[in-house]
Amino acid sequence: MRLSEESAAVQVGPEADVVVSSRIRLARNVAGFPFVGRCSDTQRNEVITLVARAPLGQNFGAGLTWVNMAQTSPQERQLMVERHLISRHFADSTVARTVGVDAEESLSVMVNEEDHLRIQTIMPGFRLPDAFERARAFDQALESAVDFAFSSRWGYLTACPTNVGCGVRVGVMLHLPGLRYTGEMERVKRAAKDMHLAMRGFYGEGSEAVGNFYQVSNQLTLGFSEDELLRRFTEETVPQLIDYERSARRMLADTNRALLEDKVHRAVATLRAARLLGAEEATKLLANLRLGICLQLISDVSMELVQRLLLQVQPAHLARIDPGATDEDKGRVARATLVRRALRS
Amino acid sequence: MKCDHCDKPAVVHEVVIKNGTTSEVHLCAEHAAQKGYQVPTAPVTQLLAQFAGQIPAVQVSARREPIAAARCPGCGLPFADFRQTGLLGCPACYDAFMPQIGAVIERAQAGAVHHVGRSPQRLEGMADRVALRKRLMQELETAIAAEQYERAARLRDQLQGLGDVGGKA
Numbered sequence: 001m002r003l004s005e006e007s008a009a010v011q012v013g014p015e016a017d018v019v020v021s022s023r024i025r026l027a028r029n030v031a032g033f034p035f036v037g038r039c040s041d042t043q044r045n046e047v048i049t050l051v052a053r054a055p056l057g058q059n060f061g062a063g064l065t066w067v068n069m070a071q072t073s074p075q076e077r078q079l080m081v082e083r084h085l086i087s088r089h090f091a092d093s094t095v096a097r098t099v100g101v102d103a104e105e106s107l108s109v110m111v112n113e114e115d116h117l118r119i120q121t122i123m124p125g126f127r128l129p130d131a132f133e134r135a136r137a138f139d140q141a142l143e144s145a146v147d148f149a150f151s152s153r154w155g156y157l158t159a160c161p162t163n164v165g166c167g168v169r170v171g172v173m174l175h176l177p178g179l180r181y182t183g184e185m186e187r188v189k190r191a192a193k194d195m196h197l198a199m200r201g202f203y204g205e206g207s208e209a210v211g212n213f214y215q216v217s218n219q220l221t222l223g224f225s226e227d228e229l230l231r232r233f234t235e236e237t238v239p240q241l242i243d244y245e246r247s248a249r250r251m252l253a254d255t256n257r258a259l260l261e262d263k264v265h266r267a268v269a270t271l272r273a274a275r276l277l278g279a280e281e282a283t284k285l286l287a288n289l290r291l292g293i294c295l296q297l298i299s300d301v302s303m304e305l306v307q308r309l310l311l312q313v314q315p316a317h318l319a320r321i322d323p324g325a326t327d328e329d330k331g332r333v334a335r336a337t338l339v340r341r342a343l344r345s
Numbered sequence: 346m347k348c349d350h351c352d353k354p355a356v357v358h359e360v361v362i363k364n365g366t367t368s369e370v371h372l373c374a375e376h377a378a379q380k381g382y383q384v385p386t387a388p389v390t391q392l393l394a395q396f397a398g399q400i401p402a403v404q405v406s407a408r409r410e411p412i413a414a415a416r417c418p419g420c421g422l423p424f425a426d427f428r429q430t431g432l433l434g435c436p437a438c439y440d441a442f443m444p445q446i447g448a449v450i451e452r453a454q455a456g457a458v459h460h461v462g463r464s465p466q467r468l469e470g471m472a473d474r475v476a477l478r479k480r481l482m483q484e485l486e487t488a489i490a491a492e493q494y495e496r497a498a499r500l501r502d503q504l505q506g507l508g509d510v511g512g513k514a
Contacts, residue, residue, distance in 0.1 A: 031436070034420045038434035114432070140466070148465055149436040152477060154450070155460030157439060159432045161446050162453035166462045196455055222450065223457025223503050 010308045013125015017294040018242045020173040020213065020307075022128045023084070024135040027158045027167040028117040031147040035159035036095065036112050044096040044112050051111050052100065054145035059137050064100030064109065069093075078316035084122060086110055107134060114159050117142075126242075128170060128234050132226075155222060165222030170233045174241060177212040177291045178248030181259065188244065196220045197237065202283070210280055211287030211310075216241065249295065264292030268301075272343050277336040278328075282313040286339075301343060309342055347428070348373035354428055358452075369452065417441040456499045478504065 013021070029035060030047050039047070052066045069077065069090070077091040085108040086099050097112035110118040119138055121131040149157040156167035179185050192199045196219045201209040216237070218229060252260045267288035271277075277285075290306045292298035311317055313335050319325050325334035348355045348371060355371035372380065416423050419437025427433060427442060439446055451458050459477060481504050488497040 029436070034435040035433060037430070037432050038420045038422060143465055147467070150465050151436070151439065151460075152464070153459055154439060155462065155464075157436045161433055161439070161450050162431075164450060165454070165457070165460050220454050220457065222454040223459065223461055223499065225462030227462070 010304070010311055011124035012303045012307055013123060013127055015126040015242055016124070016303060018174055018176070018245045019126040019238065020175055021084075021122050021124055022126055022131045023120065023122045023169075023171040023173070023215075023217075024128070024131045025169040025171070026117070026119040026135055026139055027115045027156065027163050027169075028119065028139070028142075029149040029157055029159070030116045031149045033116065036114060036116060037159060039095075039112075041096050047116050048096065048098050048111050050146055051109070051117065051142065052098065054142050056138070056141045059141065060102065060107075062103065064102050064107070066098050066100045069097045069099065075316050075319060079320065082311065082314040082316055085120075087113060087118070089113065090118075106131075107138060109138070115163075126172065126238060128172070128230060128238070132170070132230050136226075163221055165220075166224075166226040166229065167221060168226045168229060169217050169221070170229055171215055171217035172233070172238055174214050174216055174245070175212060175287065175290060176214055176241075176245050177263075177287065178245045178252060180212045181252055181263070182248045184244070184248055188241075192216065195237070211283045213287065249291075253295065260291075260295065261297060263288050264295070264297050268292065268298060268343075271339050274336045274340070276332040277313070277339060278332055279313055279315055279318075279335065282335055282339060283310060286310050286313065305342060309339060312338060347371070348376055350376045352429075358448075413442040413445045456496060457503065459503055461503050 013019070030050060033039060033043050033047055036044065056063055077086070080086045080099070081088055081091050083105065085101055085105060087110070090097065090099070090110050090113045093113070095112055097110070099111070100109040101107070106121055106123060108120050108122075110120070119135055119142075121135040121138075123131045123134075151157055154161075155165040158164050158167060176185065176188075179188055189199055198215075198217050198219050200215045200217075202211065202213050202215075218233070221229075249260075267285040271282075271285050271289060286306055286309055289298065289301065290303065290310075293301060293303050293306065312321060315331060318331055318335055318338065321338065322334040325331040347353070351373060353373035353375070356374050357370075357372045357377040359370040359372075413424055417434055417438040418441060420434035422434030422438055424442055424445075427438070433439065433442070433446075447458065459481060481500055485497055485500040485504065488494075488500060
């Protein structure tokens, strides 16, 4: 599939110093079919046809590009994981499945993930209401053509019973170096747990918070409306986390400026000089460069460039830019060259 | 629900409320015994007698789960498979595997037991929203009568949430 050079993943949005991106995910199942794990491949294909052929109306312009996952290479699937268009579980699954993506790559619809439908929207920066509206518009457009499994008691029914209710996950990808370097992260994690929020790493469940990027999302989906959930995130949870992070950065700047400047300038020096760079190391260094830009310690590199590089240093993106990066060693050379050249001017 | 320490099914479920914070413990028979919990194989009266006079500062409840259907009549999924994977086979599993599924949801959703919010357009405004409101009101009364204030607060929140989606009874 053709992936956009200007995908939502490389853009910079509101409150970008802390909020990298805003994400909404809806879980839905088509009524009249078993859940994905219990479906035959014929049934899974029927679900794909039902969804992909549903008329979506004018809101979705030219509609979505549907990609049959069985016809993709492992590298293409990895590329989509790196762009957060599909989940790792979906990439690795072997059942009949397809993903629909819009031209801006802000909307992706996985068909036959754990549930029949995982509708996801991503917007750069802190734009949860926009992301939510787009997801809801797609949900409603689809709903006029397809019946979803629903019970008045439990709400939207999901394969995993702990996801029932409104079936909505509201999430933000946050950059929290201040809280990490001030040693406050454990306290924040405990508070998040008490508030029934999940804090995960760069690529979701089970992944590490490389570069101090954290995904924060709701764990509860039952007992309140999706509007209330969105309101809590937009007006309370995320602004509070933004405030904590900014205060931590201010505190560091006041009390331990040398540490902060060292982290940033050491990262910039390494990125500009290294001849070998692994994906994880590059992510960590670029994250510190990102922090330097936010703190106005670095003025000759744009945030847009850092966002783009954060994506391009990931293995599948690197292999697409430099087809010579066929193994890990060559990849390390290619990655260092790419970053050095990008930061030269 | 699996044991906190292994993959065996949990038979002891404990909710600890200490200094205003709530935490949960789920243990299989073996780990429950290791940790000194009474696995309730004895008659209730005998258990009550044992508890009398030695109730600690925390609230302890231990019970055996009632048995759900062995298989879902809708898709044939054995209940044992759900235990293993945590995934249901079809919408009918929700009814077939009650009350266990209800307990799993209640635990995972911090005590919430009813959907509040949007319904598919085809169901919006239907009479079942009114019925839900009525049921929540009854549960709230029961909770208050039983002095279960935490549960009552959650039900009240759900009722308030229901207010703006219509269905005023």
